[in-house]
Amino acid sequence: MPFIPHTAAETAAMLKALGAQSLEDLFDxxxxxxxxxxxxxxxxxxxxxxxxxxxxxxxxxxxxxxxxLGAGAYEHxxxxxxxxIAGRGEFYTAYTPYQAEASQGTLQLLYEFQTMIAGLTxxxxxNASLYDGASALAExxxxxxxxxxxxxxVLIPETVHPLYRKVVETVVSPQSIVLDLVPMGPDGTVQxxxxxxxxxxxxxxxxxxxxxxxxxxxxxxxxxxARAAGALAIGLVNPVACALIVPPxxxxxxxxxxxxxxxxxxxxxxxxxxxxxxxxCRREHVRQMPGRIVGRTVDAAGREAYTLTLQARxxxxxxxxxxxxxxxxxxxxxxxxxxxxxxLGPEGLRRVAVAAHANTATxxxxxxxxxxxxxxxxHTPFFHEVAVRLPIPVPEALRALEAQGILGGLALAxxxxxxxxxxxxxxxxxxxxxxxxxxxxxxxxxxxxxxLDPPCAYKDDNTRSP
Amino acid sequence: MLIFECGAPGxxxxxxxxxPAPAPDDIPQALLRRTPPSLPExxxxxxxxxxxxxxxxxFAIDTHFYPLGSCTMKYNPRAAHVAALLPGFANRHxxxxxxxxxxxxxxxxxxxxxxxxxxxxxAVSLTPMAGxxxxxxxVAMIRAYHAARHDLERDEILIPKAAHGTNPATxxxxxxRVREIDVCADGDIDLAxxxxxxxxxxxxxxxxxxxxxxxxDRHIEGIAQRVHAAxxxxxxxxxxxxxxxxxxxxxxxxxxxxxxxxxKTFATPHGGGGPGAGPVGxxxxxxxxxxxxxxxxxxxxxxxxxxxxxPQSIGRLSTFTGNVGVLLRAYVYxxxxxxTGMARxxxxxxxxxxxxxxxxxxxxxxxxxxxxxxxxEFLLTLKGxxxxxGVTALDVAKRLLDKGYHAPTIYFPLMVPECxxxxxxxxxxxxxxxGFVAAMAEILTEAETRPEVLKTAPHxxxxxxxxxxxxxxxxxxxWGSRAAEG
Numbered sequence: 001m002p003f004i005p006h007t008a009a010e011t012a013a014m015l016k017a018l019g020a021q022s023l024e025d026l027f028d029x030x031x032x033x034x035x036x037x038x039x040x041x042x043x044x045x046x047x048x049x050x051x052x053x054x055x056x057x058x059x060x061x062x063x064x065x066x067x068x069l070g071a072g073a074y075e076h077x078x079x080x081x082x083x084x085i086a087g088r089g090e091f092y093t094a095y096t097p098y099q100a101e102a103s104q105g106t107l108q109l110l111y112e113f114q115t116m117i118a119g120l121t122x123x124x125x126x127n128a129s130l131y132d133g134a135s136a137l138a139e140x141x142x143x144x145x146x147x148x149x150x151x152x153x154v155l156i157p158e159t160v161h162p163l164y165r166k167v168v169e170t171v172v173s174p175q176s177i178v179l180d181l182v183p184m185g186p187d188g189t190v191q192x193x194x195x196x197x198x199x200x201x202x203x204x205x206x207x208x209x210x211x212x213x214x215x216x217x218x219x220x221x222x223x224x225x226a227r228a229a230g231a232l233a234i235g236l237v238n239p240v241a242c243a244l245i246v247p248p249x250x251x252x253x254x255x256x257x258x259x260x261x262x263x264x265x266x267x268x269x270x271x272x273x274x275x276x277x278x279x280x281c282r283r284e285h286v287r288q289m290p291g292r293i294v295g296r297t298v299d300a301a302g303r304e305a306y307t308l309t310l311q312a313r314x315x316x317x318x319x320x321x322x323x324x325x326x327x328x329x330x331x332x333x334x335x336x337x338x339x340x341x342x343x344l345g346p347e348g349l350r351r352v353a354v355a356a357h358a359n360t361a362t363x364x365x366x367x368x369x370x371x372x373x374x375x376x377x378x379h380t381p382f383f384h385e386v387a388v389r390l391p392i393p394v395p396e397a398l399r400a401l402e403a404q405g406i407l408g409g410l411a412l413a414x415x416x417x418x419x420x421x422x423x424x425x426x427x428x429x430x431x432x433x434x435x436x437x438x439x440x441x442x443x444x445x446x447x448x449x450x451x452l453d454p455p456c457a458y459k460d461d462n463t464r465s466p
Numbered sequence: 467m468l469i470f471e472c473g474a475p476g477x478x479x480x481x482x483x484x485x486p487a488p489a490p491d492d493i494p495q496a497l498l499r500r501t502p503p504s505l506p507e508x509x510x511x512x513x514x515x516x517x518x519x520x521x522x523x524x525f526a527i528d529t530h531f532y533p534l535g536s537c538t539m540k541y542n543p544r545a546a547h548v549a550a551l552l553p554g555f556a557n558r559h560x561x562x563x564x565x566x567x568x569x570x571x572x573x574x575x576x577x578x579x580x581x582x583x584x585x586x587x588x589a590v591s592l593t594p595m596a597g598x599x600x601x602x603x604x605v606a607m608i609r610a611y612h613a614a615r616h617d618l619e620r621d622e623i624l625i626p627k628a629a630h631g632t633n634p635a636t637x638x639x640x641x642x643r644v645r646e647i648d649v650c651a652d653g654d655i656d657l658a659x660x661x662x663x664x665x666x667x668x669x670x671x672x673x674x675x676x677x678x679x680x681x682x683d684r685h686i687e688g689i690a691q692r693v694h695a696a697x698x699x700x701x702x703x704x705x706x707x708x709x710x711x712x713x714x715x716x717x718x719x720x721x722x723x724x725x726x727x728x729x730k731t732f733a734t735p736h737g738g739g740g741p742g743a744g745p746v747g748x749x750x751x752x753x754x755x756x757x758x759x760x761x762x763x764x765x766x767x768x769x770x771x772x773x774x775x776x777p778q779s780i781g782r783l784s785t786f787t788g789n790v791g792v793l794l795r796a797y798v799y800x801x802x803x804x805x806t807g808m809a810r811x812x813x814x815x816x817x818x819x820x821x822x823x824x825x826x827x828x829x830x831x832x833x834x835x836x837x838x839x840x841x842x843e844f845l846l847t848l849k850g851x852x853x854x855x856g857v858t859a860l861d862v863a864k865r866l867l868d869k870g871y872h873a874p875t876i877y878f879p880l881m882v883p884e885c886x887x888x889x890x891x892x893x894x895x896x897x898x899x900x901g902f903v904a905a906m907a908e909i910l911t912e913a914e915t916r917p918e919v920l921k922t923a924p925h926x927x928x929x930x931x932x933x934x935x936x937x938x939x940x941x942x943x944x945w946g947s948r949a950a951e952g
Contacts, residue, residue: 002807003541003733004814005895011814014821014896023813026820027713029682029839036715038805041583045804048545055798058569059554065566069559072785079482081514083551089528090521093542095872096739100932101924102530102867105523106738112469115944119504125943128739131595134785163785166773170757170781171602174609174641216497244489246499261785268551271570272560272786273595274741286941292739296945297937300922300930309937315598315635316878320644325598325635332737335517342469342513346502348483355484361492381493398563407562429484 002045066435067407068363070385070426071212072133072161073272074264076240076352077430078336079343082266086336096292096328100307101299106331107306110294113338117278120242120341120349121235121258122249124283128292129276129329133261134164136277137206137236138171139290139324140259143281144204144232145177146288146323147256151203151231157182157190159211160236162415188213188377188387192221199229207255208236209245213412213424214360214385215377216245224252232256239278240264241383243346244353249280257281266340267333276330276337287313290324355429356384359436363427364388366440370447376422385426387412387419392447394423400446406439469516470945473507481510504946523928524738525872531898533822535843535875535887536630536678538708538730543802546734546795555794560786564769570790571768575761577797578745584707584808585724586717587747591756593788597705600725600744601636601672606780607723607748607755608670608699609640614754614778617697620669624698626655628679628879630705633672642669649881653681653835655689664696674703675719676710676841678879679834680819680887690720699723699751704744707731708891709816709842712809722749731811732796743792754778759787814892815842818899822890825903829910834882843889845882852884857913857920859884864931865912865923869905 006014011023020026027035046054067075086092090105097103097110110128117126130136141154154172156165156179169179180198182205185191189211199205205226209219219235226233235248235258242248248255263275281289287310295309315322344352364386367373372391390397394411401408412422427436489498508516525532532539550556555570564571578590594600605623612620623637626647634644645663648656655673671693676682683689693700702721708731716724728734729742736742748756758779760771773779803811819840826846827833834845848859863873863886875887890899912919924930 001810001814002803003543003893004807004810005893006814006817010896011817014817018817018820018824020820023817026813026816026839029684030710030714031684031687034687034714034718036586036713036718039583039712039808040805042580042805042808043801045807046801048543048802051798051801052545052549054801055549055552055555055573055794058572059549059552061569062554062558062567064553064557065559065562067559067562069561071561073560075557075559077482079479079510081510085514085517085521087547088518088521090524090526091738092547092735093527094524094738095532095534095537095539095736097524099525099863099867099873100934101864101927101929102525102872103523103738104928105520108468108523109517109520109738111943111945115468115470115946116503116505118944122503124947125941131599131741132784132786135595135599135783161785163782166782167785170606170783171639174606174639176641216493218497220496242499243503244499245493246497247503250500268556268791269559270550270556271558271562271567271790272788273784274789274791275785276741283941286943293943295937296942297933297940299932303929305929305932307932307934307937309934309941309943312938315631317631318635319631320634320638322631322635322638325602325632325639326596327598327632328596328740328742330737330741331739332735332741335738338469339513339517342506342508342516343479343482343510344505345473345478345507346505347478347507349505350499350502351483351486354487354490357490357493358487361490381497402563402566407559407566410561 065405065407068409068425068427068439069407071410071424072261073269075269075428075430076264078266081343082336082339085339086332091335092332097308104306107294109335109338111296111306113334114294116338116341118280120239120247121280122247123258123280125286126278126280127289128294129278129334130291130326131330132273132275132277134167136259136279137164138168140234140257140279141168141172143257143288143290144234147285148203148232151201152176153178153180153202155180155182155198155202155205157206158184159190159213160206160208161212187380188215189217189380190222192218192225195225199225199231202231204232204234206234206236210238210241210383213387214382216381216383219246219251223255227253236260238264240349240353243349245383256285262333262337265337267336274330274333276333288323291326292329352429359427359429359431360384360386363425363436366436367443370444372447376419384428385424387422387424389421390423394421397443397446401442404442406442468945469506469508472512472516475507477507477509479510530870530872531894531902532872533874533888533890534872535889536705538889538891540733540891541893542733542735543799546798549798550791550794568768571761573794573797575763575768577793578761580800581726581745581747584711585747586715587724588749589753589756590745590747591760592745592793593757593759593783594744594746595784595789596740596742597725597727597744598632598636599783600746601632602639603746603757603780603783604701604723604725605636605640607752610755610780611699611752612669619666622667623669624663624671626673627881628677629672629674630678633703653679653838654683654685657685657688660689660692664692668696668698670699670701672701672703674705676706680841680844681835681838682841686719706841709812711812713812717749723752728792728796733799734792734795741789741792743789743796755780757781757783811892818890818892818894819843822888822899826906829907834885843887846886847882848884851913855913855917857917859886861920861923862909865909865920866905867924868926871902871905
């Protein structure tokens with residue numbers, strides 16, 4: 001029987017001990033007519049060999065692409081040791097560390113993680129993670145409204161990831177919180193000068209850095225405007241960028257809360273998850289921070305020990321008055337991220353950020369060399385993504401690139417109708433000169449309609465797994 | 467020792483880094499970071515050794531029997547892990563076109579179908595990233611349903627006193643007031659209390675069945691009938707689905723919306739606190755409101771169902787598609803177990819629980835609901851033991867750790883004093899359960915003869931009993947700065 005160790009003799013002996021005739025007797029408190037009978041819609045069991053073959057075939061069919069897609073999920077080198085260690089059964093199959101004495105490994109790791117995230121964001125304290133970047137932003141909005149106390153209106157710029165905005169809307173709207181959309185300026189960023197009137201009476205301002213379009217916002221000016229208006233400043237940051245770009249704790253007088261998507265720190269792309277959201281804040285806000293938090297303390301013998309703390313904020317104690325209903329963190333992803341950050345260190349993370357920026361600059365230059373291709377925001381500093389305008393319909397270009405084994409980026413039309421001919425491209429440190437050359441050459445051919453051989457439909461060098 | 471204390475300035479693992487390069491000159495100075503982040507500077511071997519050693523300071527299913535009630539700590543098959551990490555899945559970008567994800571989408575679509583079958587629901591959305599997010603989705607749908615009918619007076623969610631804390635927290639997040647319903651002495655819902663609470667303000671009732679008291683509520687049909695008659699909807703918290711998998715479908719009990727915890731019932735790993743996955747299933751009335759994206763199929767091609775074709779959807783809960791890697795693991799598990807195996811899960815989970823309850827009762831442990839059949843878990847109360855010996859549920863839990871067993875869930879539900887909630891799961895054999903019984907027998911003897919051993923337990927773990935009060939009073943949340951309240 002799959003994953004059930006009982007022999008027939010053991011089952012019989014256990015039933016006998018209970019005075020039961022059959023397994024069926026154990027369900028005698030359930031009204032008989034509610035019993036469901038066989039699950040005919042569920043297929044019969046496969047062997048491990050059979051399911052493995054099926055999964056291999058399906059994974060192989062999905063192929064592997066040279067990807068210049070970013071838009072919230074980024075391909076980075078993940079050291080082999082990261083998942084070798086994170087995948088150890090002692091991390092992989094442990095529960096939430098409620099029993100501190102039997103969970104010191106996970107707890108100490110989370111304390112180290114909190115320290116790393118606080119360091120990266122330049123803020124005082126961090127929690128042990130939330131579900132993903134978008135839900136972390138939603139929690140930050142709720143937290144800011146609780147902290148502010150007098151307003152339920154939060155400013156969220158158009159330059160925030162459009163899917164994040166949707167998630168925030170889903171999560172906060174039942175609590176009558178109003179999301180006030182701040183339009184972007186012609187340079188692809190939020191104009192601090194335009195904010196003053198909107199900020200009046202607002203609870204918080206979300207500041208993305210870099211923003212969804214890859215542009216660097218003026219974090220200092222935006223955070224200062226928010227604080228001057230008595231609103232909280234919420235930094236939404238890429239954790240790799242934090243190694244190169246000034247962190248939210250140092251924008252102006254400092255953000256109140258920083259959140260972001262942790263995926264670039266050791267999580268594979270995995271079609272969107274599991275990832276993790278991170279959250280850091282100023283120390284005076286810690287009691288309004290949602291999620292698990294680990295503290296360092298001592299044991300009965302006075303030795304250093306770690307435990308979940310500030311649990312009085314949480315749902316299992318406070319129930320309907322909790323800071324959030326959340327009762328997990330993304331522990332396994334955080335385990336990977338902690339090992340990832342330890343392996344890269346400050347220098348490694350900085351070099352990854354610098355190389356990603358440099359590659360994106362190179363890619364932009366190569367693409368701009370194609371007739372009719374232009375950067376949408378040519379004078380705005382960027383991190384590792386840029387938006388370009390194509391002279392042909394973007395979906396058509398992307399389809400032709402896909403046929404060559406290249407994912408060429410994200411068509412902006414769906415999210416930004418005004419940028420209908422826009423394409424968002426990203427080149428992380430994983431891309432080589434040859435990769436970018438290949439992309440640019442194919443795009444040049446597609447754009448100029450030069451039907452050189454091989455034709456688009458022919459997958460000349462599409463690397464696919466066996 | 468912390469990883470930060472192992473480091474030395476200038477130590478770096480250059481194999482993982484691009485070559486050194488100066489700061490870019492096309493980013494304004496004011497936007498560049500001035501001081502490097504305080505990350506450790508350690509060698510790869512130091513990292514591997516440090517975290518391997520930390521892992522050894524954990525209990526886990528792979529190393530210990532883990533009878534944590536309401537958490538379903540069953541074996542997590544490795545085949546599921548290996549499959550989820552296949553390069554075609556692990557390296558796929560979430561915004562890659564559908565044409566490049568047909569294999570993945572096929573798995574997700576089939577998982578939706580399997581979950582529909584086991585819950586008896588009309589449709590399933592896989593996107594919630596945890597049980598609590600599944601709850602949020604469910605209650606948000608209830609809210610959307612009433613709003614769509616312009617039935618705006620309903621501002622209360624009813625929740626039994628025994629419920630998980632996430633239930634009331636979720637209802638509050640969805641803008642509802644929470645009204646708690648009493649439970650009878652036999653563990654079933656107090657129908658008179660329910661009747662008194664139901665009315666034109668009732669948006670719905672959130673229920674776990676079998677309940678967190680470890681018993682199946684025998685009046686479930688009457689409850690459903692009452693809630694529906696009052697115009698409310700019935701929400702099924704799938705925390706205990708393992709107890710009835712393949713035996714009873716929540717849809718047949720009258721539930722309108724269900725969330726499942728794939729990290730419990732479908733054996734995906736808990737990972738030290740996550741990631742989980744909390745898919746939601748709904749009956750007819752809530753179909754239009756399901757969270758997106760979902761997966762559709764037409765003529766053998768799979769596609770994403772989004773807001774565009776679901777204008778009444780409560781919306782998105784995650785940036786992309788939820789915890790896809792967890793969903794793939796659950797899919798593999800479901801296929802390995804299959805139709806017959808699924809029904810067996812509930813049978814053997816229930817057999818193990820009742821066998822363990824019987825053996826512990828014979829030792830002298832007091833069941834909280836004597837005379838009731840255990841579902842896949844059961845509650846003991848140590849109230850009597852505490853009165854006799856001063857030994858508490860916490861002491862017993864800590865002493866179990868010494869004896870190589872993870873502690874059961876303690877002090878939950880809050881309404882039962884000094885309780886232990888024990889769930890062995892179907893993947894433990896008789897020998898493991900008998901071993902646990904032997905440890906509980908020793909503990910009972912110790913409680914009567916030398917209770918101080920229990921009061922000061924654990925004695926054999928990496929640390930002695932941890933001072934949680936001090937942790938909360940003298941906040942130290944990051945290394946290098948004691949975070950006193952400002």
